[in-house]
Amino acid sequence: xxxEMLQKTANQIRKDIVTAVYxxxxxxxxGSLSAADVMTYLYFEEMNVDPKNPDKAxxxxxxxxxxxxxxxxxxxxxxxxxxxxxxxxxxxxTGSYLQGHPDMKHIPGVDMTxxxxxxxxxxxxxxxxxxxxxxxxxxxxxxxxDGEIQEGQVWEAAMFAGAKKLDNLIVIVDxxxxxxxxxxxxxxxPYPIIDKFAAFxxxxxxxxxxxxxxxxxxxxxxARLTDGQPVAIVMKTVKGKGVSxxxxxxxxxxxxPNDDEYKQAMEELEKAGEA
Amino acid sequence: MIGELMDPRxxxxxxxxxxxxxxxxxxxxxxxxxxxxxxxxxxDQFPERYFECGIMEQGAVGMxxxxxxxxxxxxxxxxxxxxxCRPYEMVRNDMGYMxxxxxxxxxxxxxxxxxxxxxxQSLDDFGLMRLIPxxxxxxxxxxxxxxxxxxxMIEYEGPVxxxxxxxxxxxxxxRKPFVIxxxxxxxxxxxxxxxxxxxxxxxxIEANEIxxxxxxxxxxxxxxxxxxxxxxxxxxxxxxxxKVVTVEEHYINGGMGSMVTELLSDMDGVTVKRLxxxxxxxxxxxxxxxxxxxxxxxxxxxxxxxxxxxGK
Numbered sequence: 001x002x003x004e005m006l007q008k009t010a011n012q013i014r015k016d017i018v019t020a021v022y023x024x025x026x027x028x029x030x031g032s033l034s035a036a037d038v039m040t041y042l043y044f045e046e047m048n049v050d051p052k053n054p055d056k057a058x059x060x061x062x063x064x065x066x067x068x069x070x071x072x073x074x075x076x077x078x079x080x081x082x083x084x085x086x087x088x089x090x091x092x093x094t095g096s097y098l099q100g101h102p103d104m105k106h107i108p109g110v111d112m113t114x115x116x117x118x119x120x121x122x123x124x125x126x127x128x129x130x131x132x133x134x135x136x137x138x139x140x141x142x143x144x145x146d147g148e149i150q151e152g153q154v155w156e157a158a159m160f161a162g163a164k165k166l167d168n169l170i171v172i173v174d175x176x177x178x179x180x181x182x183x184x185x186x187x188x189x190p191y192p193i194i195d196k197f198a199a200f201x202x203x204x205x206x207x208x209x210x211x212x213x214x215x216x217x218x219x220x221x222x223a224r225l226t227d228g229q230p231v232a233i234v235m236k237t238v239k240g241k242g243v244s245x246x247x248x249x250x251x252x253x254x255x256x257p258n259d260d261e262y263k264q265a266m267e268e269l270e271k272a273g274e275a
Numbered sequence: 276m277i278g279e280l281m282d283p284r285x286x287x288x289x290x291x292x293x294x295x296x297x298x299x300x301x302x303x304x305x306x307x308x309x310x311x312x313x314x315x316x317x318x319d320q321f322p323e324r325y326f327e328c329g330i331m332e333q334g335a336v337g338m339x340x341x342x343x344x345x346x347x348x349x350x351x352x353x354x355x356x357x358x359x360c361r362p363y364e365m366v367r368n369d370m371g372y373m374x375x376x377x378x379x380x381x382x383x384x385x386x387x388x389x390x391x392x393x394x395x396q397s398l399d400d401f402g403l404m405r406l407i408p409x410x411x412x413x414x415x416x417x418x419x420x421x422x423x424x425x426x427x428m429i430e431y432e433g434p435v436x437x438x439x440x441x442x443x444x445x446x447x448x449x450r451k452p453f454v455i456x457x458x459x460x461x462x463x464x465x466x467x468x469x470x471x472x473x474x475x476x477x478x479x480i481e482a483n484e485i486x487x488x489x490x491x492x493x494x495x496x497x498x499x500x501x502x503x504x505x506x507x508x509x510x511x512x513x514x515x516x517x518k519v520v521t522v523e524e525h526y527i528n529g530g531m532g533s534m535v536t537e538l539l540s541d542m543d544g545v546t547v548k549r550l551x552x553x554x555x556x557x558x559x560x561x562x563x564x565x566x567x568x569x570x571x572x573x574x575x576x577x578x579x580x581x582x583x584x585x586g587k
Contacts, residue, residue: 063341104344104373112344113373116364122334123369126341126349133302133323134345153365156334163329 016075065120118151147179162201210235278446288313340369355381355397385524402529464492481574
């Protein structure tokens with residue numbers, strides 16, 4: 001792992017996220033920023049993907065089950081080379097291919113359309129099952145929100161994946177602790193998340209700080225070695241990570257910065273990038 | 276004209292199994308109802324391509340869609356409301372919006388689960404599915420057409436909803452290739468056009484005998500595809516007879532009759548009488564035939580409604 005490169009890339013992706021949401025005048029910065037590090041790790045370290053050949057059959061798949069993190073996904077894809085970084089500024093603009101939620105039919109590199117919470121993980125399970133059935137060795141990664149796992153469909157998919165021992169499936173839970181209406185444990189607590197996935201026959205890997213590349217690296221290396229059961233990486237993160245006034249604030253779940261806020265956010269990120 | 280009685284579910288399951296012998300991409304998803312969906316042979320012959328999910332229809336639609344992204348052709352069959360009403364959003368997003376090549380089959384459609392009551396009856400599936408852009412809806416009318424529809428459904432690339440019944444149905448037609456989107460003139464006539472689909476076609480054909488005795492010459496159109504509607508065939512017939520009757524085992528609101536009415540709404544002098552179930556929670560009966568008669572959807576009831584509509 002080239003930690004310095006990953007940190008630099010994640011910082012650039014954070015700037016892209018904030019810029020895209022600012023340009024759209026709407027969007028979801030909070031969860032995009034909490035997941036920016038793990039998504040950077042996936043696209044720039046872990047997954048076998050090729051931006052020049054987005055549909056290659058043996059690629060690893062990524063399903064953004066928490067589809068509102070579209071700004072983070074689009075930023076990763078753009079920085080990886082799937083489409084021009086400049087296009088991020090067209091996010092949510094009329095006629096742009098960069099819609100509010102990921103659309104596999106129009107965006108290169110998007111493996112699954114998502115947006116309605118709970119649906120992505122089922123599709124990821126279907127992909128993993130297909131690989132098993134046809135002896136293909138790609139892996140399927142899917143990122144869920146901690147609020148998202150309140151959806152019953154998540155547990156249908158988890159039960160199936162556990163029962164069928166889909167060890168080519170890696171479920172990642174972005175445990176930033178907040179959802180639109182507030183703290184997840186106040187709204188309707190999904191805790192204990194680790195025990196729940198364990199009870200569904202997953203190998204669970206807990207990550208204390210999901211915004212730390214050393215810890216992510218350790219977790220994904222452990223996931224790679226897991227045999228005979230699906231993996232759930234439950235990582236604690238900070239919502240809005242990297243922009244001081246967005247950090248740990250439910251209010252920044254789905255809101256765009258104004259001119260002053262954008263300026264401040266970019267200054268902070270510039271500074272962090274120089275460090 | 277009315278031939279051998281066959282079980283629609285077994286016919287369907289056998290047809291998919293036959294196709295799967297040649298087409299290795301065909302896989303089957305089950306939500307704890309594989310054998311009752313007619314897949315007994317498929318399970319024996321292709322256990323590795325049969326995925327038993329347990330009772331999780333929403334998850335099953337999503338998983339089938341995920342598998343379709345990898346080029347497979349998943350067929351998922353269960354009791355009609357459990358593959359339409361319950362996972363509606365998954366069908367809309369994962370199959371419709373994403374244009375995934377999943378084949379959804381609702382069995383025991385309409386009021387064929389007469390005895391199990393409202394939760395198991397499916398009188399809104401045409402209505403729900405027709406609102407999903409890009410969806411194809413098939414409702415084959417006899418066992419031979421079910422077999423041919425299965426072939427067409429698998430060959431066609433895109434999301435399909437097919438609806439089949441439960442009680443045995445007779446062979447009505449000679450075998451011919453199933454063309455999605457095409458209806459047939461079962462009988463020509465000039466007094467009224469009767470448009471029928473799915474299991475109602477047998478009763479319409481029987482009703483026709485009663486109408487003939489009353490001197491009514493009906494043009495009968497069978498629609499094994501409900502969406503896309505065979506618009507030219509229907510408009511031409513309506514222009515000729517002016518009076519149109521639709522017959523379906525579905526709510527009179529939102530289904531095939533509504534589609535036909537919308538299609539013909541700009542035609543001067545054309546009126547449409549929709550026969551089906553009124554917009555209520557249908558009553559229950561352990562006898563399907565009795566329930567059809569209760570809602571005037573048996574041959575006698577259909578003939579009675581057509582005669583009344585024509586003022587005869």
